[in-house]
Amino acid sequence: MKKKLTTIQLSLLGIILGIRIAISFIPSFKVGQFVELGVGFIGAALSGALFGPFYALIIGVINDIITALIHGKAFFFGYTLSAGIAGLVYGFGLWRKPHTLKRIFITVLCITLFVNLGLGSIWIKMITGKAWEVFMGIRIMKNIVSLFLNTFLLYVLFNHPTIKRYINRYNF
Numbered sequence: 001m002k003k004k005l006t007t008i009q010l011s012l013l014g015i016i017l018g019i020r021i022a023i024s025f026i027p028s029f030k031v032g033q034f035v036e037l038g039v040g041f042i043g044a045a046l047s048g049a050l051f052g053p054f055y056a057l058i059i060g061v062i063n064d065i066i067t068a069l070i071h072g073k074a075f076f077f078g079y080t081l082s083a084g085i086a087g088l089v090y091g092f093g094l095w096r097k098p099h100t101l102k103r104i105f106i107t108v109l110c111i112t113l114f115v116n117l118g119l120g121s122i123w124i125k126m127i128t129g130k131a132w133e134v135f136m137g138i139r140i141m142k143n144i145v146s147l148f149l150n151t152f153l154l155y156v157l158f159n160h161p162t163i164k165r166y167i168n169r170y171n172f
Contacts, residue, residue, distance in 0.1 A: 012170055016047055017059055017066075024067040031138065037146060041111075044083070045154050048090025049099070051172050056095075060087030078123035086115045096171060099158035105151045112147045 005013070020043035028038035043063070048056040064083035068075045093107030117139060124135055157163055 008170070009172060013051065013055060013059065016043070016050065017063060019043055020047070020059065020063045021066055021070065024063075024071065031142060037142065041086075041108075041150050042153065042157065044086050045090045045094060045107075045158075047087055048092075049094040049158065049167055050170060051091065052095040053088045053091030055172065056087030056091040057084045058087075060084045076123065076127065078119065078126065082115050082119045082123070085119070086111050089115065094158070099155070099164075099167075101151070101155050104154050104158065105147075108147055108151045108154065112143045112150075116143050116146075 020040070023040055023043045026039050028036045030036050044056070044060055047059045051059065060083040061080055064080040065075070067073075068080075089111050090107060093103060093110065097103060121132070121136060121139060124130070124139075125132065128135075158167070
């Protein structure tokens with residue numbers, strides 16, 4: 001049986017969701033029609049590291065729905081599924097575990113391969129109907145760059161003394 005959330009835990013879930021929504025207002029760098037570099041992964045990783053796979057999945061889904069509504073974007077359930085799975089993977093990879101460079105790299109690699117290149121490419125194919133050859137080359141290049149960039153940024157973030165202290169203090 002699951003433990004009930006304490007008031008501080010529920011408040012922290014709301015704060016992290018608010019942070020993730022705020023992060024969605026930071027402009028992404030777009031390369032062509034099918035590639036986008038953004039910082040939304042930071043909120044997803046923070047959710048996973050603080051709350052674990054289950055709550056990170058829920059926050060990912062809620063965040064995707066709310067940000068789609070706020071920004072007036074067309075809603076597509078595939079991307080909501082991807083957001084939930086990314087939270088799940090970050091939760092399994094980073095929750096209650098040391099945030100070593102190797103662990104962060106493997107976690108980001110799993111998300112890059114399965115969520116971004118795998119599911120994300122399927123969603124693009126379903127939405128646009130374009131041939132794989134049209135968008136996969138640029139997506140592979142973008143994900144190679146973002147793999148190392150995201151790993152570095154998360155390693156620096158999670159090993160910052162203040163962030164490390166809060167993760168250790170408020171970890172569910």
